[in-house]
Amino acid sequence: MNNLPLDGLVVLEFSQYLSGPCAGLRLADLGARVIKIERPLHGDAGRKLAIKNLWADDSSMLFHTINRNKESFAADLKNEEDRNIVKLLIEKADVITHNFRPGVMDKVGLDYEKVKQINSRIIYAEISGYGKDGPWKNRPGQDLLLQSMTGLTYTSGNYKDDPIPFGIAIADTLCGAQLVQGILACLIRRQKTGKGALIELSLMESLLDFQFELLTTYHASGILPNRSGVNNGHPLLSAPYGIYKTADSYIAIAMANIRDLSIAIHCDQLEHYTPEDAFGKRDEIKTIIASHLLTNTAQYWMANLHDCDLWAMEVFDWKKLTEHEAYKCLEMEQKLAAVNGKEIITTRCPIRVNGQKLTSNKPAPKLGADNRIIMQELLNIQL
Amino acid sequence: MKPLEDIVVIDFSQFLSGPSAGLRLSDMGAQVIKIEKTGTGDICRQLYVSDIRIEGESTIFHAINRNKQSYAADLKNEADLARVKQLIAKADVMMHNFRPGVMKRLGLDYDVVKSINPTIVYAEVSGYGETGPWRDLPGQDLLLQAVSGLTWLSKNNNDDPTPMGVAVVDILAGTHVAQGILAALYQRAIKGTGSLIQVSMLESIIDFQFEVLTCFYNDGKELPVRSSINNGHAYISAPYGIYKTQNGFLALAMGNIPALSLLLQCPMLADFTNSAHWFKQRDEIKEILANHLETQSTEYWLSILEPADIWCARVMDYDALMQEKGYKSLNMELQVKTSNGLSIKTTRCPIRIDGNLLISEMGAPFLGEHNGQIEKQFGLIS
Numbered sequence A: 001m002n003n004l005p006l007d008g009l010v011v012l013e014f015s016q017y018l019s020g021p022c023a024g025l026r027l028a029d030l031g032a033r034v035i036k037i038e039r040p041l042h043g044d045a046g047r048k049l050a051i052k053n054l055w056a057d058d059s060s061m062l063f064h065t066i067n068r069n070k071e072s073f074a075a076d077l078k079n080e081e082d083r084n085i086v087k088l089l090i091e092k093a094d095v096i097t098h099n100f101r102p103g104v105m106d107k108v109g110l111d112y113e114k115v116k117q118i119n120s121r122i123i124y125a126e127i128s129g130y131g132k133d134g135p136w137k138n139r140p141g142q143d144l145l146l147q148s149m150t151g152l153t154y155t156s157g158n159y160k161d162d163p164i165p166f167g168i169a170i171a172d173t174l175c176g177a178q179l180v181q182g183i184l185a186c187l188i189r190r191q192k193t194g195k196g197a198l199i200e201l202s203l204m205e206s207l208l209d210f211q212f213e214l215l216t217t218y219h220a221s222g223i224l225p226n227r228s229g230v231n232n233g234h235p236l237l238s239a240p241y242g243i244y245k246t247a248d249s250y251i252a253i254a255m256a257n258i259r260d261l262s263i264a265i266h267c268d269q270l271e272h273y274t275p276e277d278a279f280g281k282r283d284e285i286k287t288i289i290a291s292h293l294l295t296n297t298a299q300y301w302m303a304n305l306h307d308c309d310l311w312a313m314e315v316f317d318w319k320k321l322t323e324h325e326a327y328k329c330l331e332m333e334q335k336l337a338a339v340n341g342k343e344i345i346t347t348r349c350p351i352r353v354n355g356q357k358l359t360s361n362k363p364a365p366k367l368g369a370d371n372r373i374i375m376q377e378l379l380n381i382q383l
Numbered sequence B: 001m002k003p004l005e006d007i008v009v010i011d012f013s014q015f016l017s018g019p020s021a022g023l024r025l026s027d028m029g030a031q032v033i034k035i036e037k038t039g040t041g042d043i044c045r046q047l048y049v050s051d052i053r054i055e056g057e058s059t060i061f062h063a064i065n066r067n068k069q070s071y072a073a074d075l076k077n078e079a080d081l082a083r084v085k086q087l088i089a090k091a092d093v094m095m096h097n098f099r100p101g102v103m104k105r106l107g108l109d110y111d112v113v114k115s116i117n118p119t120i121v122y123a124e125v126s127g128y129g130e131t132g133p134w135r136d137l138p139g140q141d142l143l144l145q146a147v148s149g150l151t152w153l154s155k156n157n158n159d160d161p162t163p164m165g166v167a168v169v170d171i172l173a174g175t176h177v178a179q180g181i182l183a184a185l186y187q188r189a190i191k192g193t194g195s196l197i198q199v200s201m202l203e204s205i206i207d208f209q210f211e212v213l214t215c216f217y218n219d220g221k222e223l224p225v226r227s228s229i230n231n232g233h234a235y236i237s238a239p240y241g242i243y244k245t246q247n248g249f250l251a252l253a254m255g256n257i258p259a260l261s262l263l264l265q266c267p268m269l270a271d272f273t274n275s276a277h278w279f280k281q282r283d284e285i286k287e288i289l290a291n292h293l294e295t296q297s298t299e300y301w302l303s304i305l306e307p308a309d310i311w312c313a314r315v316m317d318y319d320a321l322m323q324e325k326g327y328k329s330l331n332m333e334l335q336v337k338t339s340n341g342l343s344i345k346t347t348r349c350p351i352r353i354d355g356n357l358l359i360s361e362m363g364a365p366f367l368g369e370h371n372g373q374i375e376k377q378f379g380l381i382s
Helices: A019-029 A061-067 A080-092 A112-118 A143-149 A170-193 A203-210 A212-221 A258-264 A268-272 A282-293 A298-307 A318-323 A371-379 B017-027 B059-065 B078-089 B102-106 B110-116 B141-147 B168-191 B201-208 B210-218 B257-263 B282-293 B298-305 B371-378
Strands: A010-013 A033-038 A071-074 A095-098 A123-128 A197-202 A242-245 A250-253 A312-314 A333-335 A345-347 B008-011 B031-037 B069-073 B093-096 B121-126 B195-200 B241-244 B249-252 B312-314 B333-337 B343-347
Touching: A010 A019, A010 A080, A019 A033, A019 A061, A019 A095, A019 A123, A019 A170, A033 A080, A061 B210, A071 A371, A080 A112, A080 A371, A095 A170, A112 A123, A123 A170, A143 A170, A143 A203, A143 B241, A143 B249, A143 B312, A170 A197, A170 A203, A170 B168, A197 A203, A203 A212, A212 B059, A212 B343, A242 A282, A242 B141, A250 A298, A250 B141, A258 A268, A258 A298, A268 A282, A298 A312, A312 B141, A345 B210, B008 B017, B008 B078, B017 B031, B017 B059, B017 B093, B017 B121, B017 B168, B031 B078, B059 B343, B069 B078, B069 B371, B078 B110, B078 B371, B093 B168, B110 B121, B121 B168, B141 B168, B141 B201, B168 B195, B168 B201, B195 B201, B201 B210, B241 B282, B249 B298, B298 B312
Parallel strands: A010 A033, A010 A095, A033 A071, A095 A123, A123 A197, B008 B031, B008 B093, B031 B069, B093 B121, B121 B195
Antiparallel strands: A242 A250, A250 A312, A333 A345, B241 B249, B249 B312, B333 B343
16 A cells, blocks of 8 residues: 555664554554564564464564564674664654563663654664563563463453463553554654654553553442452453353353343343342353353354344354355455565454555564665665 | 534434444544434333342443433434434434344435535444345344354353354454444544444454454365364464463463473473474363363462463453552543533543543433534524
């Protein structure tokens, strides 16, 4: 797509792994030129982090997924010559992101106060694990640990289960997404005032924000959220909210009036309950629904539930999902240009602008692949 | 100065996806005006979503809609619609999350709105996109989790599909639409052009799974296999997961198995020297680890692992977390007040700008609370 909203912006990404780099990916898809500043030899530590032992070249498939549509500039921030070139790049840049532990950027003289002197219009955005003060500031900011510390692991699974983590890096993802929001808001302000900005986020604050409904309810009641005893979907929500097994697969039922549900699925036992029982007798009601739904197929129940306009859907795995017309018509997949003769299929940006999907087939860069062109284009230095 | 001061957002959205985007924009300084149906308002005020209530409305409504104004209008009434259109003419952003077609029927789809206000940023959140067989189905969080494959990633391999216990789809879709709106506002500040921004909950929850879906697409469409015990992430090797100790639970992220064997004095783990096997043999490793960690307290293990910089943490619930200095030092709690003096404790915006917290004491509005004020501010007449 031509004419992307962030055309012309230059972002220097000192971030590694997922939280900062997923912010860079979104900015790139929205049109910014995102340049990863990576240490020579190793680069972003995420290059060597593989899941399922999948590799694209000498970097992991995971790295390629997160860092497509970016450029790479190799520089050793501990070396003065390299650092001086990076400072020249900072003069030309609009945005900097990093997710080092507190103090690291200070040590190489690239903290906000110093960078502001080089470029007063810069939007300097940083992610920490736990904030820059407080007793946890030097702890590793890793997703599972943050989930575990913020109470999040008591929201999924059932009452008697051990704490259950979300099986995706939720803290990293949200923190990166919020970093993008902060950056864009300050770019808008800069357009009016000429002022740069410092944006700070932490994985912990992002995950607390994520639980704002639960936390507000906790503050009001003083009671810890309770997962339901069976078929938990959300600790605050009443029966029937949850996922249920049927004779052949699973269905999800969201908020529904118990009376309406009892009619839709012809469950006589439910007739004894009123909507007022939906919280207090949540487990009892869900147990009845669960055993009733085992008696017929998912398709049968779905037809009944949708006929009555109740909120329900079949539970899919990715095979079923990706074969479904509802998925195909979104055209969520895109193919990246080959790396080492290998084309990677990945997802595109989920935001559409003026009816257009934002796609790009530019694969993740090799370490330092763009040093020469960046020096030439941004600094007018020929190598 | 908050970054979005002087930006006016007209928000027709209900429940959580759109309103959570409105909340973020208001926290960053925008004036967010909820357009609510006369008599009932945002369905979230009424819907029985929590048994803890504030002023007869759910705690959830108050959490989502603090720092906003409410303008009550019946969009099917001509005079009301005329006023709303005058408001739209002066707004910077308009947002809704109705099912596809609803805004067209009301005469407030993008084409109409663009003719009233050519530089407006018009944003919409749908459940499943504008086309396709699911377009008219309800875009509800649990249902989107169910159809997107997400429920096969948490809990253990032999367990049923397990939803995430927070409205993750709504929140991500809200986050994405806020990103789109802000990018479009930036472009407008440079070029003076308006935009249409569209996000669907299905695309948002697919995006959330981009790392693992990319594995699936490129690795012969193999479905995820959660580990049989202590699953933390279907695609990550041992020890990644949460483990029971003598008195609580301990989280262990990525770690070197022989190193753990030495530190924890667990000789049975010493043989797993080849890191390539930590994925394939993760159930075996995790089982040994699980049995071993149950023999001592969480504090005991942390006192060994933390000094060695092993990625670990004590698992806490809200009661435990809120006793911690590390929590208190973040000042994450925010006290807001409704116009009749009721005080509510909630969380603040997680973003800090120029070293400042983005806070506002303004609580959620009562339905139609700001009609007079808004009519005056924008000179609305019928």
